[in-house]
Amino acid sequence: MTDVLRRGRVSLAFGFFAQGVAFALLVTRIPAVQDRYGVSDALLPVFLAAVPILAGVGSVTTEHLVKRVRPSRVLRWSQPVVLLALLGVGSGDRMAGLGAALAAFGLAVGALDASMNMLGVSLQRAYGRSIMLSFHAAYSLGGIVGASLAWAGAHWHVALWVSYLPVVAVLLPAVLAGSRWYVDGGGGPAEPEDRAGGSRSGDGSGSSDGSSGGSGRGGVVFRLLLPLCLVMTFAYIGDSTVSNWSAKYLRDVLGGSEQMATVPYNVYMVTTLLGRSLGDFGVRRLGAVTVVRLGALVAAGGFAVVAVAPGPWVGMLGFTLLGLGLCVLVPQTFAAAGRLFPGASDAAVARLNVFNYVGFLVGSPLVGALGDAWSYRGAMLVPMVLVLVTLVYARSFAPQRDRYGGGHERPRTADVGRGSNGL
Numbered sequence: 001m002t003d004v005l006r007r008g009r010v011s012l013a014f015g016f017f018a019q020g021v022a023f024a025l026l027v028t029r030i031p032a033v034q035d036r037y038g039v040s041d042a043l044l045p046v047f048l049a050a051v052p053i054l055a056g057v058g059s060v061t062t063e064h065l066v067k068r069v070r071p072s073r074v075l076r077w078s079q080p081v082v083l084l085a086l087l088g089v090g091s092g093d094r095m096a097g098l099g100a101a102l103a104a105f106g107l108a109v110g111a112l113d114a115s116m117n118m119l120g121v122s123l124q125r126a127y128g129r130s131i132m133l134s135f136h137a138a139y140s141l142g143g144i145v146g147a148s149l150a151w152a153g154a155h156w157h158v159a160l161w162v163s164y165l166p167v168v169a170v171l172l173p174a175v176l177a178g179s180r181w182y183v184d185g186g187g188g189p190a191e192p193e194d195r196a197g198g199s200r201s202g203d204g205s206g207s208s209d210g211s212s213g214g215s216g217r218g219g220v221v222f223r224l225l226l227p228l229c230l231v232m233t234f235a236y237i238g239d240s241t242v243s244n245w246s247a248k249y250l251r252d253v254l255g256g257s258e259q260m261a262t263v264p265y266n267v268y269m270v271t272t273l274l275g276r277s278l279g280d281f282g283v284r285r286l287g288a289v290t291v292v293r294l295g296a297l298v299a300a301g302g303f304a305v306v307a308v309a310p311g312p313w314v315g316m317l318g319f320t321l322l323g324l325g326l327c328v329l330v331p332q333t334f335a336a337a338g339r340l341f342p343g344a345s346d347a348a349v350a351r352l353n354v355f356n357y358v359g360f361l362v363g364s365p366l367v368g369a370l371g372d373a374w375s376y377r378g379a380m381l382v383p384m385v386l387v388l389v390t391l392v393y394a395r396s397f398a399p400q401r402d403r404y405g406g407g408h409e410r411p412r413t414a415d416v417g418r419g420s421n422g423l
Contacts, residue, residue, distance in 0.1 A: 005126055008183030012119050013138040015079060015178065018171045019112060020142020021149070022086050025164060026105070027243075028150040032160055033089060037098045047098070051106040052357035058110020059357075063350030065111075066118065071346060072182035075115040079175045081108035083168045090160035110357075114350040121338030121345050122185020130283035136331040137276035144269050185345075220347045224340060227393035228333050229355040231292075234386040235329040236359025237366065238299060241383045242268050242322055244364040245376070249306070249315070253376050256312035264319040271323030279328045288397040292332050296390040299325025303384030307377050329390065330356070336397045 026033075034044055062074055081104060088101035120135045146167075153163035246264035250256040275295075282291045302321030309315035337352045338345040363383070370379035 004181075004183060005123065007181040008119075009123055009127075009131065009134075011178040011181040012116070012123065012183075013135055015075060015116055015175060015182075016120075016135045016138040017142040017145075018079065018175050019082065019109075019116065020139040020144075021146035021167060021171065022082055022142075023109070024143040024146025025150050025167065026086055026089065028147050029154065029160060029163070032154065033098070036090075036093070036160060037095055039095070039098070047102055049361060050099075051102055051109070052360045054103055054106030055110035055113065056354045056357045058107040058112075059114040059350050059353040060110075061107075062111045062114040063347050066115070066346045066350070070184045071115040071118040071122075072179070072184050074111055075119065075182060076176070076179035078108045078111040078115065079179075080172055082112055083172050083175075087161065087164050087168045090164040110353070113356065114353045117334045117353060118346045118349045119182060119184065121334055121349055123183060124335055125338060125342070125345075126183070126185055130280040130288070130335070132331040132335040133276045133279035133283070133328065136327075137273055137279075140269060140273040140276055140327070144266075144273065147266070147269065219344050220341050220351060222351070225337065225348055225351060227396040228337050228340070228352055231329060231390050231393055231396075232333050232352055232355040233359040233362070234383075234390060235326055235333070236356055237363035238303070238322065238326050238383045238387050239330075240360050240363030241367050241380070242319060242326075245367050245371075246319055249376055249380075250312050254309055254312045254315045256315070260312055264316060267316060268319050268323040271320050272327040275324045275327035276331065279331070282328075283332070288332050288336065288399065289394050291328055292397045293391055293394050295325045295328035295332075296387050296394070297325070299329075299387045300384045301325070303380050303387065307380040307384070326387070329387075332397055339399060340396070 030044075030048070033039070039047060058078075062071075065074055085101050085105035085108060089098065089105065092098055092101060116135075120132050124130065124132050149163065149167065152158075153160075242265065246268065247261040250264050251258060251261040279291065282294075286294075298321055302318045302323075302325055305318030305321060306315055307318075309318055334349055334352065337348040341348040366382065367376075367379045370376075370382060
């Protein structure tokens with residue numbers, strides 16, 4: 001069973017990596033997509049907003065789908081759709097084709113993000129210790145690789161389909177092969193009947209006990225999930241602020257060069273990877289609540305440094321702090337939802353995942369509107385305040401029956417369900 005878990009963890013990490021590559025290849029080549037299809041500046045925001053909206057629909061649909069189909073199967077078939085949709089974006093030449101490809105990408109990304117994090121939460125429960133940050137570290141690594149490939153394609157003026165085709169040709173068979181080892185969890189902490197060979201319940205809620213946190217067969221109590229939904233939204237408002245405004249801010253506000261303006265997001269991605277690579281050790285040693293509080297404080301400090309920075313190099317320090325602080329919030333929010341609703345973790349993760357896209361949709365327009373109406377320095381204080389609100393909800397990250405970190409790791413006796421390879 002240890003080998004099954006190990007293979008499941010490696011294969012899922014590769015799935016996170018592949019998704020990071022695909023998403024980065026799309027978002028970093030938006031100008032090239034716009035030029036290829038002749039999308040106007042007025043119409044472009046409509047296309048860009050449609051993707052996270054449809055992803056939210058895909059995530060909600062996945063919540064109901066996994067009541068009948070294992071999350072591993074949803075992930076197995078949604079990831080190829082994402083890759084093929086990416087290739088469709090790069091190879092078409094008509095506006096309708098672009099709309100169809102982006103629609104398929106958005107719906108599949110929603111299903112993929114939800115099912116991927118469902119498997120991550122259940123694997124963490126099976127391991128009995130924090131491993132969720134390592135999966136998101138793989139995603140960050142994929143984002144760095146994808147952004148680097150996109151830079152190379154743009155630098156050498158390579159056509160989009162030529163840039164995308166080799167990546168899809170490599171990743172598509174690789175994710176299909178790796179999906180054989182995905183491991184579906186039992187949905188909650190093992191009860192005696194589970195250890196005796198109980199299977200995943202037909203309603204997708206896993207364990208049937210009325211466990212703590214308001215889970216059990218009654219499902220997710222949204223009132224209890226709401227604090228985590230707000231933290232997820234605030235984290236992605238911060239993330240989208242860096243993604244969409246760091247280059248403009250460094251160049252236009254802090255007086256950096258055009259070349260230097262490309263650096264902050266790369267620094268942010270590298271420090272995000274570093275923080276997530278080490279974050280699980282911090283959770284095991286200090287506990288999730290302390291790690292989330294420290295992350296929120298560091299991220300708020302990063303926004304404050306960016307807001308008052310006298311020049312580009314100090315601004316770069318602020319974006320470095322942002323990467324180190326924000327990187328822990330999203331993985332720990334998914335993990336906390338799994339602990340809060342151990343008998344309905346799949347539903348909790350799917351609903352929580354929707355607020356990923358809410359934050360993405362709100363963050364960039366919010367900062368842009370405030371920057372135009374007020375000042376971009378002042379606009380950076382808004383995500384700072386929102387991230388600080390996370391401190392109010394930090395207790396929602398406290399362990400329930402599953403104690404990951406703080407010297408209270410749970411014995412590895414959980415039934416992890418049947419692996420996708422039939423084990």
